[in-house]
Amino acid sequence: MSIKVSGVTKKFGDFVALDDISVDLPKGQLTALLGPSGGGKSTLLRIIAGLEDADSGTVTIEGNEATHLPPQKRNVGFVFQHYAAFKHMSVAKNVAFGLEIRKRPKAETEKRVAELLELVHLSQFSHRLPAQLSGGQRQRMALARALAVEPTVLLLDEPFGALDAKVRKELRDWLRRLHDEVHVTTVFVTHDQEEALEVADEIVVINDGRIEQVGTPDQLYDEPASEFVMSFLGPVTKLNGRLVRPHDIDVHTTPEDSLGKAGKIVRLLRVGFEVRLTVELEEADHPDVEVTVTRATQRHLNLEEGLRIWVSPTNGARTQSPIRAVN
Amino acid sequence: MASVGIATTPGTPHQRRTRSRRSLTPGSGLALGISVVWLSLLVLIPLTAVLLSAADLGLKGFWDVVTQPQTLAALRLTVLESIAVTLLNVVMGTMLAWVLVRDRFPGKRLLDLFIDVPFALPTIVAGLVLLTLYGPKSPLGMHANNTRWAVFLALAFVTLPFVVRTAQPVLESLERDVEEAAASLGAGRLTTFRRVILPSLVPAIAAGAALAFARAISEYGSLVLLSGNLPYRTEVASVRIYGFNQDGNRASASAIAAILLIVALLVIVALDILQRRLARRGD
Amino acid sequence: MATDTLNPASAEPTEPATSSRRRKPTGRTGYTREPAGVRWTLRVIAVAYVVMLVAWPTVLVFQRALEPGLGAAIDSLREPEVVHALYLTLYVTFFAVLINTVFGLTMSILLVRYDFPGKRILSTLLDIPLSISPVVVGLALVLVYNGRDGWFGQSLEKAGFQVIFASPGMIMATVFVALPLVIREVVPVLEEIGDDQEQAAQSLGANWGQTFRRITLPGIKWAVLYGVVLSLARSIGEFGAVKIVSGNIAGQTMTASQQVEDAYQNFQQGTAYAVAALLALIAMACLVVVSLLRPKDEEQ
Numbered sequence: 001m002s003i004k005v006s007g008v009t010k011k012f013g014d015f016v017a018l019d020d021i022s023v024d025l026p027k028g029q030l031t032a033l034l035g036p037s038g039g040g041k042s043t044l045l046r047i048i049a050g051l052e053d054a055d056s057g058t059v060t061i062e063g064n065e066a067t068h069l070p071p072q073k074r075n076v077g078f079v080f081q082h083y084a085a086f087k088h089m090s091v092a093k094n095v096a097f098g099l100e101i102r103k104r105p106k107a108e109t110e111k112r113v114a115e116l117l118e119l120v121h122l123s124q125f126s127h128r129l130p131a132q133l134s135g136g137q138r139q140r141m142a143l144a145r146a147l148a149v150e151p152t153v154l155l156l157d158e159p160f161g162a163l164d165a166k167v168r169k170e171l172r173d174w175l176r177r178l179h180d181e182v183h184v185t186t187v188f189v190t191h192d193q194e195e196a197l198e199v200a201d202e203i204v205v206i207n208d209g210r211i212e213q214v215g216t217p218d219q220l221y222d223e224p225a226s227e228f229v230m231s232f233l234g235p236v237t238k239l240n241g242r243l244v245r246p247h248d249i250d251v252h253t254t255p256e257d258s259l260g261k262a263g264k265i266v267r268l269l270r271v272g273f274e275v276r277l278t279v280e281l282e283e284a285d286h287p288d289v290e291v292t293v294t295r296a297t298q299r300h301l302n303l304e305e306g307l308r309i310w311v312s313p314t315n316g317a318r319t320q321s322p323i324r325a326v327n
Numbered sequence: 328m329a330s331v332g333i334a335t336t337p338g339t340p341h342q343r344r345t346r347s348r349r350s351l352t353p354g355s356g357l358a359l360g361i362s363v364v365w366l367s368l369l370v371l372i373p374l375t376a377v378l379l380s381a382a383d384l385g386l387k388g389f390w391d392v393v394t395q396p397q398t399l400a401a402l403r404l405t406v407l408e409s410i411a412v413t414l415l416n417v418v419m420g421t422m423l424a425w426v427l428v429r430d431r432f433p434g435k436r437l438l439d440l441f442i443d444v445p446f447a448l449p450t451i452v453a454g455l456v457l458l459t460l461y462g463p464k465s466p467l468g469m470h471a472n473n474t475r476w477a478v479f480l481a482l483a484f485v486t487l488p489f490v491v492r493t494a495q496p497v498l499e500s501l502e503r504d505v506e507e508a509a510a511s512l513g514a515g516r517l518t519t520f521r522r523v524i525l526p527s528l529v530p531a532i533a534a535g536a537a538l539a540f541a542r543a544i545s546e547y548g549s550l551v552l553l554s555g556n557l558p559y560r561t562e563v564a565s566v567r568i569y570g571f572n573q574d575g576n577r578a579s580a581s582a583i584a585a586i587l588l589i590v591a592l593l594v595i596v597a598l599d600i601l602q603r604r605l606a607r608r609g610d
Numbered sequence: 611m612a613t614d615t616l617n618p619a620s621a622e623p624t625e626p627a628t629s630s631r632r633r634k635p636t637g638r639t640g641y642t643r644e645p646a647g648v649r650w651t652l653r654v655i656a657v658a659y660v661v662m663l664v665a666w667p668t669v670l671v672f673q674r675a676l677e678p679g680l681g682a683a684i685d686s687l688r689e690p691e692v693v694h695a696l697y698l699t700l701y702v703t704f705f706a707v708l709i710n711t712v713f714g715l716t717m718s719i720l721l722v723r724y725d726f727p728g729k730r731i732l733s734t735l736l737d738i739p740l741s742i743s744p745v746v747v748g749l750a751l752v753l754v755y756n757g758r759d760g761w762f763g764q765s766l767e768k769a770g771f772q773v774i775f776a777s778p779g780m781i782m783a784t785v786f787v788a789l790p791l792v793i794r795e796v797v798p799v800l801e802e803i804g805d806d807q808e809q810a811a812q813s814l815g816a817n818w819g820q821t822f823r824r825i826t827l828p829g830i831k832w833a834v835l836y837g838v839v840l841s842l843a844r845s846i847g848e849f850g851a852v853k854i855v856s857g858n859i860a861g862q863t864m865t866a867s868q869q870v871e872d873a874y875q876n877f878q879q880g881t882a883y884a885v886a887a888l889l890a891l892i893a894m895a896c897l898v899v900v901s902l903l904r905p906k907d908e909e910q
Contacts, residue, residue: 051507052640071510071641084508088526097522098512142508149512350725354818358716359726365713368762369786370738373750376761380753419659426656429642430649438657440901441665446840447893449847450744451867452671452886455874459670460662466670484663503642510641516648538741545743548849548867552874565745565850572749572854581753584746591741599734 002027002185003048003153008057010043017043019209021057025187025202030179032200033189036232040209041189045155048187050074062152077146077184081158083138085130091141092117092126098149116144119178136167143175147182156188160195172199193233197221205229222318230320237290239313246276246292248317252310253301260310263289268305270295277303279311377588380581392582397558398567402586404478405564409543412482416539420490421532427491428498445487450548453484458553473555478563481549486542490535497531498524534601541594545587668890675887678880686881687888691861695869695885702777702852702865703845706784710841713785714792715834719826721793722800739789747786748854751779755855775857780865783851788844792837799833800826836903843896847889 003025010018017040025031033041046052048059050071058067066074086094092113099109117123120140122133130138139159146154159175160168176199179186190196196203197217205212205220205228213225224230227243236243240261252260266288267278275298277291289311293303303309313319351359381389392398427439445453457480461471471477501524509519547565554561562570564583571580643649675683686692720726721733739747754760756774757767766773773779807829811821827834849867856863860872866885874882 046640049507049511050641051510071507072513072515074511075513076511078508078511080504080508082502082504084502084504086505086509086523097509097514101513101518145508145512349723355720355724359720359724362713362717362720363732366732366735369782370735370789372761373747373754374738374742376753377746377750419656422652423656423660426652429644430653432653434657436901438660440897441660441668443897443900444664444668444894447843447847447897448668449849449867449870449886449889449893451849451870452847452889452893455870455882455886456667456671456890459674460667480663487660487663506642516644541741545741545746547743547745551849551871565743568743568745568749569850569854572745572752577749577753580749584743584749587743587746591738591743594741595734595737598737 002029002062003187004058004060005044005048006058008044008047008054008059010040010047010052010054016209018047018054021206021209021211023204023211023214025185025204027062027185028183029201030176030186030188030199032196032203033187033206034193034196034203034232035191035206035212037191039207041191041204041206042157044206045157045187045189048153049076049078049155051078075149075152077149077151077154079139079142079146079154079156079159081161083130083135083142083162085138085142087130090127090129091122091133094130094141095144095148097145102149112148116148119147120144134167135163136171139163139171143178147184151184153185153187156186158189158191161190168195175199197233205232207232224318224320227320230318235290235292236320238287239289239311239319242313242319244313244317244319246290248314248319249289249291249311250314251277251291251293251297251301251303252312253307255310257312260312261286261289262308262310265303265305265307265309268298268303270298275303279309281311374588377581377584380578381585384578384582388578389582392579393586397562398579398583400559401562401564401567402583404475404562405544408475408478408482408563409540412479412486412543413536413540415483416486416490417532417536420487420535420539421494421528423491424494424498427495442488442491445485450485450546451551453549454481454552457481457484457549462553472553473557473561475561477553477555478550478561481553482543482546485546485549486539489539489542490532493531493535493538494528497528501527530601530604534598537594537598537601541591544590668894671883671890672887674879675883677883682880683884683887686878686884689881691864692866692869692881692885694861695864695866696888698777698780698864699846699866702780702784703842705781706788706845707838707841709781709785710788710792710845711834711838713789714796714837714841718793718796718800718830722797723805736790736793739786744783744787744848744850745854747851748783751783751786751851751855755779755782774855775859775863777863779855780852780863783855784845784848787848787851788841791840791844792834795833795837795840796830799830803829832903836900839896839899839903843893846892 005024006022008018008021009016019040021040021044033044035041043052047054048061050066050069050073054067058065060066061074061076071078086097089097095113095116096109099112104112113126114123117126120143122137122141122144125133125137130141133141139162143156143159156175160171163171172195175188188199197220200217202214202216203220204214207228213220213229215223220229221233224233230236230243235246237246237249238244239249240259250260255262261281261283263279263281265277266280269276273295275293275295277293279289279291281289291311297303301309349355384392393402423442427435427442448456457477458472459465460467461469461477461480463470463472465471471480505523506519509523514522545565546563547569550556550561550563550566554563554566556562556566564587568580568583568587571577571583644652687696717736721729752760752774755763755766757763757772760766760774763773771778773782807825808821811825816824847867848865849871852865853868856865856868858864858868858872864872866889870882870886870889873879873885
């Protein structure tokens, strides 16, 4: 295990940010800490980096006890949501900072900086000031700066949170490929489930200062341990008293089997290749069901508002009983 | 890696809220005209009169006034004390701004309020205020009145807010993640301060220092009661101008006033350059 | 902005509401909070410096003023010369602040909302009064406006209008030293609020006056008030510039701050401290008003 967190608790006044958290983050992997804002995931990352002190519990990094080490001694690379660029220094100077602190020979520093700028595609901007770069470029500079000191672990706190959707997607793909190339143990914090599912080898879901579930993206999506995890990872709707994903519901225009429930399409919304239906069931007191079908299915079945249909969970669909309490 | 497609367009650093500026309408043109006439009558023509009155002395006459021993002593005292007070402000002002921004303790708001007192207090009252603690009836037994220390005290008093108030907003706007980034890269607190925080603060501190210097060099009111205005010892440039003017020697008064005026203009130009450099650095 | 709730695109990806009741308290924690030793050292030095330089002496002035008793202090404020000086100070301050407010508002709007040649120079010139010695200001005005050999003063005198050694000169000197205070407060706020609201008002049929009164002015009123209070404090206390242009004639052209000097030099310490304490009180009141106004633009 590269990072081992045991029994970590952190309070800010009355607010419990982390409540007795224990988690092992494997070496060489790309791990996402996923959860809603204020759930404690950033605090955990900052405790690993030494930027916050845990009230109790321990942190070890590559077998070294790090709980009381100052951030300078942990050899972690940290990338911040808002880049934390040194504004008065050129891009090259930013990247060289950690190496200069470590008093590496000048020639070695220059060589390493050139390599890293190559890696993050910023070679032609090395003499610019951060203010002259776009957000995505600044974040790549920050990444190069963090990687320059060859950190044991790379920690990223909502690294793409301040970027617009298109750049975020590009950078996300690029981070994945960068990790495959560099293989440094990487932990990143995000509140975007799509980002976590797409990029991470392993996801730790954190909510209300506690860990909800740890697993691969597939495990989390297919076998959510709680209602919270299921609803956080994607849209859910309620059918027959169980939670089910809207695209895991079959629609029939005739009563096919005994499980199907009759209802009426009260709203139909087309979003690109998807068609979202709101179905009012005939069964009394049953809440409206949200169903997602493809455009082809809608055409094929001639679905339209006011039509009477029958809905049932698709075979093999993952459902979750809402009665099961979170944790 | 080479295939990784990333937008490499240069950034558009902080586009401000777009504003459509209008050219002058007849109404606003008239308002501008009146304003400029008023500004000329009040500021520009009188200040030109000072420069012309000094120029009337001729180069030799000007030189004679300035190098007259009493005047020279006053100028030397003013410049040296102003430099010393400016340096004191650079250190203390930065420290005060630091404490106001980064520390929290009961009474901080009061501290904040007292820093503005020298701005608001009439200068003659400022002199009297200092006299009560450092004058003849000092409860501390410190009798600084009529000494060069009194001049230093008065200048330190009236210039107190400048560096604090210019450095404070910049310190506030510094994101703490920048310091955390420096720490995670291995920099200790002092190194972080010297290499990351201080460079961002320098333009603001310099601007505050320039304002403090300009104020110190032109100070008059707070010195009247405190320094005793002793020729060769505690007489500053402004007092010398006042003295010449009282003697009806307006030409000599104008000569020294012209020097102070030119220093003030240099400070304003320097500030303008600083501010533009600050703006260029972006957010 | 309230409209954000109508715009689903601006909302974060699905976030269950479970955490909304948990709110992290603000304040500096973690690494960027200095070690206690460093914090305490800096705090003690900072507080000691301000106490010794400003706070203690200021408090002492009030103490000195009240030493002979409140009644005696008030009596010395009732002396005819003092009453006249206070009246003259109020008179000069009133007109100076009025002129600077009107001029400052006009100038701010011109600088922010209009384009014209020479704007940069004009904006730089407006800062000059802040770094000029009051004595130079007084001398400059005397050179131009004195009735004996002043550039304009002679003709004005012949027309029966005395500037120097009279209240118009004192008002001019006071206006000069406080000139940029309103502008410096209003310009940044005008820039910040932009002019889209004004354009919206005009598109709805408002004329210039209505737009100014109903849109622009409410947006900048705190900045204007802040500038007015600062000008007020500066104007009441002006000493050097007014001293030169007023001629310092007791009972005629002597303002309150000059009265402090005059009384102190003539060993009337009670009067000097009473008037000084009154002026200090007004200055502190201005500061308190300003610091009460300030949080309004910080709490965003």
